[in-house]
Amino acid sequence: MIALLRSENLKIFTTKVWWAMLLGLSGYVVLALLVNGGITLSDADNSDPSFTESAHAANLYTSGQYFGILFAALLGALLSTNEYRHQTLTSTFLTTPNRGKVMSAKLLMALMWGAIYALFATSLSLPVGMGVLSAADYGSYLDDSGVVKAIALNVLAYGVWSVIGFGFGSMFRSQAGAIVLIIVAYFATSMILQLLLVILANATDHPGLIEVYYYLPNGATTVMTSAGEQLNTLGELDINQPDWYVGMIVLLGYGAIAATIGTYLTMSRDIG
Amino acid sequence: MRMQPGMPQHVGPPGYPQAGYPQQPVSMDLNPHAPIPGRIVVAGLSKQFKAVRAVDNLSFTVEPGTVTGFLGPNGAGKTTTLRMLLGLMTATTGVATIGGQFYANLPNPIRIVGASLEASSFHLARTGRNHLRILAAAAGLPERRCDEVIDMVGITPAAKRKVKTYSMGMKQRLALATAMLGDPHVLILDEPTNGLDPEGIRWIRHFLRALASQGRTVLVSSHMLAEVSQTVDDVVIIAQGRSVRQGKVAELIGQAHSYVRVRTTQVEQLMTLLGEKAQMRRTAANELCIDNMPSTEVGKIAYGNGLEVEELTTVQSDLEEVFLQLTHGGAGIR
Ligand SMILES: Nc1ncnc2c1ncn2[C@@H]1O[C@H](COP(=O)(O)OP(=O)(O)O)[C@@H](O)[C@H]1O
Ligand SMILES: [Mg+2]
Numbered sequence: 279m280i281a282l283l284r285s286e287n288l289k290i291f292t293t294k295v296w297w298a299m300l301l302g303l304s305g306y307v308v309l310a311l312l313v314n315g316g317i318t319l320s321d322a323d324n325s326d327p328s329f330t331e332s333a334h335a336a337n338l339y340t341s342g343q344y345f346g347i348l349f350a351a352l353l354g355a356l357l358s359t360n361e362y363r364h365q366t367l368t369s370t371f372l373t374t375p376n377r378g379k380v381m382s383a384k385l386l387m388a389l390m391w392g393a394i395y396a397l398f399a400t401s402l403s404l405p406v407g408m409g410v411l412s413a414a415d416y417g418s419y420l421d422d423s424g425v426v427k428a429i430a431l432n433v434l435a436y437g438v439w440s441v442i443g444f445g446f447g448s449m450f451r452s453q454a455g456a457i458v459l460i461i462v463a464y465f466a467t468s469m470i471l472q473l474l475l476v477i478l479a480n481a482t483d484h485p486g487l488i489e490v491y492y493y494l495p496n497g498a499t500t501v502m503t504s505a506g507e508q509l510n511t512l513g514e515l516d517i518n519q520p521d522w523y524v525g526m527i528v529l530l531g532y533g534a535i536a537a538t539i540g541t542y543l544t545m546s547r548d549i550g
Numbered sequence: 551m552r553m554q555p556g557m558p559q560h561v562g563p564p565g566y567p568q569a570g571y572p573q574q575p576v577s578m579d580l581n582p583h584a585p586i587p588g589r590i591v592v593a594g595l596s597k598q599f600k601a602v603r604a605v606d607n608l609s610f611t612v613e614p615g616t617v618t619g620f621l622g623p624n625g626a627g628k629t630t631t632l633r634m635l636l637g638l639m640t641a642t643t644g645v646a647t648i649g650g651q652f653y654a655n656l657p658n659p660i661r662i663v664g665a666s667l668e669a670s671s672f673h674l675a676r677t678g679r680n681h682l683r684i685l686a687a688a689a690g691l692p693e694r695r696c697d698e699v700i701d702m703v704g705i706t707p708a709a710k711r712k713v714k715t716y717s718m719g720m721k722q723r724l725a726l727a728t729a730m731l732g733d734p735h736v737l738i739l740d741e742p743t744n745g746l747d748p749e750g751i752r753w754i755r756h757f758l759r760a761l762a763s764q765g766r767t768v769l770v771s772s773h774m775l776a777e778v779s780q781t782v783d784d785v786v787i788i789a790q791g792r793s794v795r796q797g798k799v800a801e802l803i804g805q806a807h808s809y810v811r812v813r814t815t816q817v818e819q820l821m822t823l824l825g826e827k828a829q830m831r832r833t834a835a836n837e838l839c840i841d842n843m844p845s846t847e848v849g850k851i852a853y854g855n856g857l858e859v860e861e862l863t864t865v866q867s868d869l870e871e872v873f874l875q876l877t878h879g880g881a882g883i884r
Contacts, residue, residue: 285688292680293673365671368638369681369728372665373688375637375654548639550629550667 282374282383289366290391295356300398303349307342307399314341315410322414333504335419336428338407340503342399343432347439347499348464350392354443355460357388358540359453367549381448381541385441392440396433404429431526432503438533442495445536448544468496488517492525495532501525585650588614588735588767590635594644596791597630604630606791607644612769612784614735617762619782619799620771623877627791628771629667632740636665648736660689664729665738674714678705678724681713685731699727703757718745726757736767743777755781775873779803789877806872810845812838812852813861823851836860 290296318334329337361367374380408418419425447456472491479487491497502525590612597605605627612618622628633639635646637654648656648663656662672681682696700709703723708716716724722742729737737758743751758768758781772778775785779799787795795802814820817838824830829841840848845864852859 281690282688285684288680288684288687292676292684294675360673364673365668366673368667368671369685370688371638372636372667373660373685375656375659548633550633550638 279379279383282379283386285373286383286387289360290357290387293360295360296353296391299349299353299356300395303342303346303395303399304402306345306349307402310342310344311338311403311406311410314338315406318410318414318416322416324416331416332419332422332425334414334416335407335411335422335425336504338410339400339403339425339429340432341403341407343435343499343503344468346395346399347435347496348461350395350436350440351443351446351460351464352457353391353395354388354440354445355447355456356453357384357391357440358444358447359451359456362451363453365550371549377545378541381544385444385537385541388440388444389437392437393433395440396436399436400429400433427522428503431522434526435499435503435529438529439495439499441533442536445533445538445540448540449536464496467494472497485517489520492520493528495529498525498528498532502529585647586614587649588765589650590646590648590736590738590767590769591650592631592635592644592646595631595634595641595646596643597627597634597639598642604791605634605641608788608791608793609644610786610793610796612767612786614767615762615765616783617758617768617770617781618784618786619775619778620769620786620788621775621778621873622771622773622788624773626773626788626877628773628788629740630791631788632665632667632738632769632771636663636667636738638667658689658732660685660732660734662732662734663736663738664732664734665740666725666729666742667740668725672713672721672724675712677710677712678716678720678727679709681724682727682731685728689732691731695731695733699730702730703727704753719747719750722746722750722754726754735765737761737769739768739770741771741773743772743774751777774870776870779869787873787876794876802872803866803869806866806869807841808864808866810840810843810848811861811863811865812840812848812859814838814852814857814859816857819855820852820857823855823857824848839865 314337317329318338321329321334324331324334361370370380371377408420411418443456443460446460447453450456450459471494475488475491479485492501501520502522504519504522592611593609595605595608596603608627608631620628620631630639631646634641635648635653637652645652653659653663672678676684679696679700682699683693685691686693686696697706697709700706703726705720705723705727708720713721713724722745726739726742729739739758742754746754755778758770762768762783770778770782775787779802782799785795785797785799785802786793811833812820813836815836817832817836820838821828821830821832824840824843828843831839831841833839845862849859849862852862
């Protein structure tokens with residue numbers, strides 16, 4: 279297994295995808311830090327009731343998550359579809375015919391590289407976030423267990439999203455297809471579906487419908503990485519955000535489903 | 551010792567599986583399914599794609615120490631057969647084994663079987679050397695082995711260049727290096743002569759012959775009989791997924807129409823000297839073709855009688871013609 283991990287790691291390091299994506303991610307994280315920094319600085323008197331001080335801290339330290347997890351998913355998809363696009367899966371499986379073993383190594387790699395992306399994003403947002411918090415006269419909140427948990431789970435979130443992307447890639451094989459599908463599905467579930475749920479909830483007077491969002495991959499990620507306090511941006515509606523561990527279980531569930539389907543299909547299909 | 555390009559040798563670390571591998575032809579064995587190391591057995595193999603029966607009840611064996619040509623026009627089912635043999639595709643019916651085992655069940659298979667399926671299956675942005683390093687890492691082979699096979703196929707100067715800068719011939723050599731990585735005693739090569747110039751074809755011929763003389767099994771596919779006829783001992787010819795001919799390539803050459811062509815200014819004298827037994831055709835004013843006499847005999851008569859002979863050749867009437875007849879004119883696109 280160590281040999282396979284080394285081989286998979288070499289595959290990543292011998293092409294440019296990983297750092298091209300990382301470059302894109304860092305650009306976006308910087309942008310997110312500007313926005314989030316602005317939000318916190320404009321709320322220096324802590325007058326916004328939906329944002330506690332620790333929520334400000336968690337929001338800053340996980341800056342860029344909204345697109346960051348999409349980057350992680352796309353990286354995962356690239357890792358799996360590259361082998362189809364360049365037909366290198368043939369030599370991979372000739373060297374290691376045990377496809378389950380190969381897929382396990384690849385999934386571990388996807389998880390690890392997702393986490394590496396998160397650590398990279400955190401390495402940018404941690405110092406900037408601390409600076410912004412002190413400028414707003416807030417504490418750094420790095421001794422707050424909720425904030426530390428949010429930072430740690432943010433790393434897990436990137437990893438799981440990379441696995442989800444990997445699973446999608448393994449299902450669809452076509453690189454362009456998988457990328458388009460992931461981007462469309464991402465915005466469909468995170469924006470359009472959320473909007474529809476709000477409209478539906480208002481129309482039927484069932485505010486609980488909005489909670490469905492928390493069980494979608496994106497909502498579950500938000501739940502898992504918010505700093506304990508409820509991050510309720512929907513004003514007067516009475517919504518209950520589930521506990522963070524519910525979000526974690528839901529997200530891990532999506533990761534497991536994507537990984538299982540992708541692996542199952544890869545193990546049974548003809549290569550070539 | 552430095553490797554000479556074009557001369558495959560055992561260079562792997564001690565303990566490679568070829569140690570103790572039988573170098574002589576294997577003893578007579580009447581059971582074709584007996585698990586002989588290095589013997590490839592394909593038995594009743596079929597593959598049905600949606601509408602196409604790509605391989606249809608195909609059976610053949612490949613003996614260790616021989617080079618076997620696996621021939622058929624494009625679309626005949628060669629690659630599909632090899633993919634089933636290598637565990638990349640599941641067979642609709644039948645089995646294919648190497649040394650009595652399924653490829654997928656071999657422990658660390660590339661040390662036993664080296665295969666290359668398409669010369670283009672490389673990540674174009676990777677260097678040739680990195681392509682090999684990735685596979686060596688997965689198989690637990692030392693990185694030094696990558697440089698050895700790179701040297702063996704003679705692409706050392708290009709090893710650290712991206713594959714997209716490679717010519718077809720260089721890609722074919724890299725594919726061969728990939729197959730040789732584990733120093734296997736069975737080689738399975740899909741169209742290794744595709745896109746090669748005559749010099750490249752000659753080089754690969756020597757390479758494969760050297761491998762076979764070391765007792766290794768070589769199965770090499772091609773859609774051009776002429777490209778491999780001088781390389782292979784045995785042939786398995788398929789068309790539309792079915793076997794149409796199996797046997798020694800020598801028999802096939804024998805079956806091909808061969809004749810002796812003589813160029814001389816003294817055609818009439820030669821015709822008289824050869825007499826009535828000779829079946830001959832005068833193909834030009836100074837050219838005579840004899841169908842039923844070996845060139846040695848024609849030569850003896852001509853030179854013995856002091857004729858001035860400009861040229862005396864045995865013409866191997868197209869082996870390719872025999873191939874086309876067997877494969878029904880090459881109608882292979884399905
Ligand atoms: N993955 C596939 N799906 C459907 N049809 C295929 C597939 N691979 C090959 N074929 C078809 O099977 C036949 C045999 O193809 P192939 O084995 O590649 O022939 P060859 O290698 O002899 O040129 C062809 O008709 C080809 O179109
Ligand atoms: Mg082919």
